[in-house]
Amino acid sequence: MGMAVTATRSGPRDPGGCASMERLRTIVRGDIDETICRGEEQADHWFRVVTGAARRCSLNAYGRRQIVDFLLPGDAFGFDAPALHECSAEVVCAGTTMARYPRRGLEDLAESDLQVSRCLCDMALDSIARLQTRTLILGHGSALARVSAFLLDWADRCDPGRDSAISLPMSRYDIADYLGIAVETVSRTLTVLRTRHVIALRATRCFTICDREALELATEGGDESSLAN
Amino acid sequence: MGMAVTATRSGPRDPGGCASMERLRTIVRGDIDETICRGEEQADHWFRVVTGAARRCSLNAYGRRQIVDFLLPGDAFGFDAPALHECSAEVVCAGTTMARYPRRGLEDLAESDLQVSRCLCDMALDSIARLQTRTLILGHGSALARVSAFLLDWADRCDPGRDSAISLPMSRYDIADYLGIAVETVSRTLTVLRTRHVIALRATRCFTICDREALELATEGGDESSLAN
DNA sequence: CGTGGCATTGATGTAATTCAAAAGACGTGG
């Protein structure tokens, strides 16, 4: 079997890398909303979420925050040029830990160890898949379509296949900044989906998909009358 | 020097891959708007633009088109799982040619040839940089911010550094579908930027940046009064 | 010289933002 040149959907992956990589690893942990890594640090390191959840944020000159990516165990980052988009990583929920690897050491290791090289490549491809999915979510026009697409994607990442109770560890603000819409709009859209029985909110940060078909339909942003009443 | 684990900004790159890869290559060419590759084909192949420009499109169930990426010479695609997001590649301007490589052969080659493996990885990382940039562009709230960010990014990709005349080979529809806004809005925004002397339109599909600072400011979407009159 | 696709501009409706406030969660300390 050759090196994978196609990103597969990010299902629940092995949160540890390959063995020889792990000797370079440092474990980092932080409280909720704490910054794990700033832009500069990302220049020399390479990160991977082990437990919990994290977000990658970018702030523009006027303080407007943008969330570039949500990270679950197994998700890695540090591939993108830090000079380009100053981007920090922050803890989303309690008990979040991340593995940190020195970039130099990793590069050297990849040079000699094919398994490491393959492992890195796989994670880069995973990252591509996540970004691509995100691009498509953001591309959807209406707020309803974006929120629906986000919920579907998140559910698949957390618990592929099953439609059980899904934890939504991030705040509505986080979701809003991820989708590029206002918090109030996120909230309103969720209540619409809830009152139409497309989803159920077990708690404010925990939901279930009741009608997956309707949710997928809403994603397409076509005719909303299907949701009407 | 080890394998690069950071994507650098996509400047003008060598449009040919490394030598041993090129033996697997087939050259494909097409007229304007022709489809070079459909979703299925992307499962078994891996592509790279040699000359001209291309776009990667995704159509949803209701016929709404979304442009996922614009490709210039040196830009590659075929990393993402085709099952996930059915995505086709189409020719944007006359004289566009693309190199096509069989995925299997490439994987096998990468297994034995470190240079090939490195080359593939670099292009994957380039792809990440493009997607990341795009994500940030789409995240910008206002139409003005999106169009401005798009113009800046495109200018940097075409001609890094200099602010000379930039060719904009794609139609306004393409730009609209790339930015997730209406064609009319793209057109209106461009005329605003033109009348404020932020950019100049040498022709409908050719522009110059007159005031880069103002364009960067518009990108942030902060205070638009700076552009007022 | 006409035809058709692309681009621009105008008028109107609508969905999302913004401003404002209330209601609900959550922790702290009395």
Add this chain to the structure above:
DNA sequence: CCACGTCTTTTGAATTACATCAATGCCACG
């Protein structure tokens, strides 16, 4: 355990920006 303050979420009303509909202008091409 309850009272209190703070932060998050939800809901409401007003405004704004974008989409949509419609028409005209503009080239390129046959």
